[in-house]
Amino acid sequence: MGTAMKSRIFDSLWQGKHIAFACVVLVAIAAVPSPAEEEEKLKIPDKETLTLDTMDGVELRCSFYPGGVRQKAKEEFEKIVGKKVVPVILLHGWGENQNRSRYEHLASYLQRLGHAVIVPDMRGHGSSIHIKGVGVQIDRDKNSKLLLAAMVLSDLRAVKTFLLTKNNNAELNLDQLCVVSADHMTMVAMQWAAKEWSKGDLIGVRRGRDVKAMVFLSPSRTFKGYSVVQTLRHPIFASRVGPHIPIMMIVGENDRRAFQDTKTIFNQIERMRPKLDLSKYKDPTERKRKRAELGSHFLIELDTQLQGTMLAHPGLKMNVEQRIAGFIHYKCVMKADQYPWMDRRPK
Numbered sequence: 001m002g003t004a005m006k007s008r009i010f011d012s013l014w015q016g017k018h019i020a021f022a023c024v025v026l027v028a029i030a031a032v033p034s035p036a037e038e039e040e041k042l043k044i045p046d047k048e049t050l051t052l053d054t055m056d057g058v059e060l061r062c063s064f065y066p067g068g069v070r071q072k073a074k075e076e077f078e079k080i081v082g083k084k085v086v087p088v089i090l091l092h093g094w095g096e097n098q099n100r101s102r103y104e105h106l107a108s109y110l111q112r113l114g115h116a117v118i119v120p121d122m123r124g125h126g127s128s129i130h131i132k133g134v135g136v137q138i139d140r141d142k143n144s145k146l147l148l149a150a151m152v153l154s155d156l157r158a159v160k161t162f163l164l165t166k167n168n169n170a171e172l173n174l175d176q177l178c179v180v181s182a183d184h185m186t187m188v189a190m191q192w193a194a195k196e197w198s199k200g201d202l203i204g205v206r207r208g209r210d211v212k213a214m215v216f217l218s219p220s221r222t223f224k225g226y227s228v229v230q231t232l233r234h235p236i237f238a239s240r241v242g243p244h245i246p247i248m249m250i251v252g253e254n255d256r257r258a259f260q261d262t263k264t265i266f267n268q269i270e271r272m273r274p275k276l277d278l279s280k281y282k283d284p285t286e287r288k289r290k291r292a293e294l295g296s297h298f299l300i301e302l303d304t305q306l307q308g309t310m311l312a313h314p315g316l317k318m319n320v321e322q323r324i325a326g327f328i329h330y331k332c333v334m335k336a337d338q339y340p341w342m343d344r345r346p347k
Helices: 003-012 017-031 035-041 100-111 144-168 185-198 256-272 284-294 308-312 320-331 333-338
Strands: 048-053 059-065 069-073 076-079 087-091 116-120 177-182 211-217 247-252 297-302
Touching: 048 144, 059 100, 059 144, 087 100, 087 144, 087 185, 100 116, 100 177, 100 308, 100 320, 116 144, 144 185, 177 185, 177 308, 177 320, 185 211, 211 308, 211 320, 247 256, 247 308, 247 320, 256 297, 284 320, 297 320, 308 320, 320 333
Parallel strands: 087 116, 087 177, 177 211, 211 247, 247 297
Antiparallel strands: 048 059, 059 116, 069 076
């Protein structure tokens, strides 16, 4: 399938005593809001600002966009059952200007579709630079390799613990989790997902395998001594056995290095995964829909030099948020019956 077709897959798929008794009954009926009145009360929940404490004492600042309400039109909203709400983690890139504000537009867009979105400032970024009881701020550029490892082991653990509480309160379904990450943070996301999928369950307690879809915005192959080579060998990424996590990669094709990194990672995944046979679908529209529904990996190449979180900037006007939303719809929302909600509290 050509690049142009891959780029359009998620574009189109996609906007007397009887009188007294009667009076009591009428008053009671009047006190019960009609479905229309209930609908009018619905609105998109306000964004919440959180501080999550990691196991090593870092105060992780996050923005949380509660799900459960879908905006169907400008003034029309629809309630979604909490157990069917898809949670999404958005991970910004690495660097001085990288923080959770980079995803303000994308997070709000996904929330209006009913999803629950959490966006952390990863340690050493944004407001997540303090350790409880320690006066020294986290130096992002000192011991960067250890910092990246701590993001995998500690930061994302804190985020998942928060989502787990929301799951057990029936506010979302953790088993439909999607993770979106940018540039160097894609290595953090990949290592964390591989670690989660390698966990064994305890008696009566499900512990991992929650990540059901991933989006990489111009992923990096190497950074600060980290490499994706070993992680890509995990069955969820590039193996002939699987199970395979559906992956969508988006990259600006006019940055040679970023494009080459993304293309190399994509080719390795494509080489190891089974080929999708769509030959029986003769109608082009049906074939495109089936590709979106059944495909396990997608590459979208954009005519821009921008990379990472900038690909999700509203000013880019390349429908990146719609493409990500379409991917989440096909890989998480439509597969809700395959991933039923469960209470994760120990029995």
